[in-house]
Amino acid sequence: xxxxxxxxxxxxxGQQGVYQHSSxxxxxxxxxxxYVPPHENxxxxxxxxxxxGLTCTHANVTEKGEFRRTCSELGLIFIAPDxxxxxxxxxxxxxxxxxxxxxxYVDATEGPWSEHFQMRTYIEDELPGLIADNFPAxxxxxxxxxxxxxxxxxxxIALHNPERFKSVSAFAPIASPLxxxxxxxxxxxxxxPDRQKWRAYDACALIEDGQRVPNILVDQGMADGFLAEQLKxxxxxxxxxAAAQPLTLRxxxxxDHSYYFISTFMDDHLRWHAERLGR
Amino acid sequence: xxxxxxxxxxxxxGQQGVYQHSSxxxxxxxxxxxYVPPHENxxxxxxxxxxxGLTCTHANVTEKGEFRRTCSELGLIFIAPDxxxxxxxxxxxxxxxxxxxxxxYVDATEGPWSEHFQMRTYIEDELPGLIADNFPAxxxxxxxxxxxxxxxxxxxIALHNPERFKSVSAFAPIASPLxxxxxxxxxxxxxxPDRQKWRAYDACALIEDGQRVPNILVDQGMADGFLAEQLKxxxxxxxxxAAAQPLTLRxxxxxDHSYYFISTFMDDHLRWHAERLGR
Numbered sequence: 001x002x003x004x005x006x007x008x009x010x011x012x013x014g015q016q017g018v019y020q021h022s023s024x025x026x027x028x029x030x031x032x033x034x035y036v037p038p039h040e041n042x043x044x045x046x047x048x049x050x051x052x053g054l055t056c057t058h059a060n061v062t063e064k065g066e067f068r069r070t071c072s073e074l075g076l077i078f079i080a081p082d083x084x085x086x087x088x089x090x091x092x093x094x095x096x097x098x099x100x101x102x103x104x105y106v107d108a109t110e111g112p113w114s115e116h117f118q119m120r121t122y123i124e125d126e127l128p129g130l131i132a133d134n135f136p137a138x139x140x141x142x143x144x145x146x147x148x149x150x151x152x153x154x155x156x157i158a159l160h161n162p163e164r165f166k167s168v169s170a171f172a173p174i175a176s177p178l179x180x181x182x183x184x185x186x187x188x189x190x191x192x193p194d195r196q197k198w199r200a201y202d203a204c205a206l207i208e209d210g211q212r213v214p215n216i217l218v219d220q221g222m223a224d225g226f227l228a229e230q231l232k233x234x235x236x237x238x239x240x241x242a243a244a245q246p247l248t249l250r251x252x253x254x255x256d257h258s259y260y261f262i263s264t265f266m267d268d269h270l271r272w273h274a275e276r277l278g279r
Numbered sequence: 280x281x282x283x284x285x286x287x288x289x290x291x292x293g294q295q296g297v298y299q300h301s302s303x304x305x306x307x308x309x310x311x312x313x314y315v316p317p318h319e320n321x322x323x324x325x326x327x328x329x330x331x332g333l334t335c336t337h338a339n340v341t342e343k344g345e346f347r348r349t350c351s352e353l354g355l356i357f358i359a360p361d362x363x364x365x366x367x368x369x370x371x372x373x374x375x376x377x378x379x380x381x382x383x384y385v386d387a388t389e390g391p392w393s394e395h396f397q398m399r400t401y402i403e404d405e406l407p408g409l410i411a412d413n414f415p416a417x418x419x420x421x422x423x424x425x426x427x428x429x430x431x432x433x434x435x436i437a438l439h440n441p442e443r444f445k446s447v448s449a450f451a452p453i454a455s456p457l458x459x460x461x462x463x464x465x466x467x468x469x470x471x472p473d474r475q476k477w478r479a480y481d482a483c484a485l486i487e488d489g490q491r492v493p494n495i496l497v498d499q500g501m502a503d504g505f506l507a508e509q510l511k512x513x514x515x516x517x518x519x520x521a522a523a524q525p526l527t528l529r530x531x532x533x534x535d536h537s538y539y540f541i542s543t544f545m546d547d548h549l550r551w552h553a554e555r556l557g558r
Binding site for chain 2: 009010011012013016063064066068069221223254255256258259260261263264267
């Protein structure tokens with residue numbers, strides 16, 4: 001699998017890179033960023049996956065996430081994929097919350113989306129192989145996190161793959177796409193009207209259906225404009241409590257949905273993951 | 280003097296704000312950002328001024344500078360002004376290195392620039408009054424830094440005002456506008472052909488002419504594409520040595536001119552300033 005280097009720059013003693021490759025999952029060129037901290041030649045480092053939110057590319061967290069200092073301190077590789085396939089020939093929607101930039105980390109089954117919108121397979125199967133082949137990554141030590149739509153992605157992908165991810169966290173995740181307008185629109189569009197099929201892409205439903213991870217850390221800003229209608233952390237809290245799924249939900253007063261919120265708590269999340277990944 | 284709040288968000292326990300006001304210096308609306316860290320009611324905090332480089336607004340460092348964590352730890356207010364007047368009725372140039380976004384922190388004397396391009400007066404006289412009136416700032420404890428064109432601005436404004444600034448540093452500054460293409464273009468355009476007038480806006484010339492500050496910290500990336508033709512830190516090094524002006528010039532191997540470089544060394548600069556501002 002070939003990897004094109006779009007950019008590599010020095011930062012915090014390591015290297016921030018942006019890469020592109022031809023994806024067999026999406027049938028498009030896909031872009032992602034990887035930060036590799038300073039490390040001894042030949043050593044392999046644990047990996048943190050960061051899944052971004054609606055409208056984002058790899059660039060938002062790469063520029064504004066403030067993760068590099070602590071990744072260098074703790075020796076963590078940080079990977080930021082794109083949020084959907086893009087480009088000519090890829091279907092799109094005028095809305096910000098559907099189509100390009102809004103893949104929701106699902107494998108679409110409905111036309112015209114199913115041809116390219118295979119983001120679950122891309123994140124679960126294809127990109128890990130590319131990372132293992134091209135970076136000094138210890139694939140036996142992976143953690144996953146994400147923001148908003150990407151928080152939903154991190155939770156659902158971790159719940160599907162508890163053997164792969166030793167740690168999972170989220171920033172202001174969509175707690176239950178089955179129970180919010182963003183989720184209804186995306187899952188009906190990508191998967192069709194059968195709500196039973198949506199349950200594979202709903203963290204609360206997955207936990208209800210028996211999936212488990214060792215622990216979950218969630219930070220949620222209480223001044224987040226999407227809190228009441230879209231994010232609903234109380235649904236995750238109730239579901240985890242009923243299922244005895246360990247959850248640390250921190251309600252952060254005064255914080256909104258932006259990268260000012262994410263960057264503030266990024267350090268806590270990286271340390272949470274590092275503890276569980278044996279750093 | 281009225282101050283319009285364009286945005287205020289929680290970050291790192293403090294508040295990141297963006298503000299606009301009608302400037303008497305430039306005759307335009309001017310935008311700037313201020314980070315106020317958590318502090319006790321009624322206390323006053325030292326101030327760090329950050330002057331940005333060509334093409335930037337307040338937003339670049341505000342989003343990518345990674346200064347808030349350490350400003351919260353050390354109790355520093357961080358101010359990021361714009362790099363020029365902007366808007367309809369303000370003259371501009373198609374080039375990225377002259378006109379709007381490229382004020383060079385000078386008071387222009389040549390038409391059509393002199394009406395609005397009064398950035399030295401804006402930074403030296405007008406904005407400090409606004410800060411003192413509207414924020415919990417201890418104006419007896421100010422430090423100044425900047426990047427590239429803004430590093431030139433920080434050095435020259437500090438050398439003109441050694442009683443005001445207790446500390447001065449720069450990231451990849453234009454060391455001597457008298458001796459590089461960016462400087463020739465800007466200073467001839469804003470000040471006319473008499474090079475004697477340019478000396479007030481050249482850090483090396485100011486030091487040669489007797490101006491002094493207690494110490495200067497400069498970081499310069501050695502993979503910076505502008506190093507040899509535009510930045511020329513060796514000129515500052517030679518001038519400081521000849522004049523016995525204390526300078527700590529650090530050549531950082533592998534680093535470029537971007538915010539990946541700036542954010543890497545921002546923490547060192549903030550600690551340098553804080554030591555000299557009595558934090």
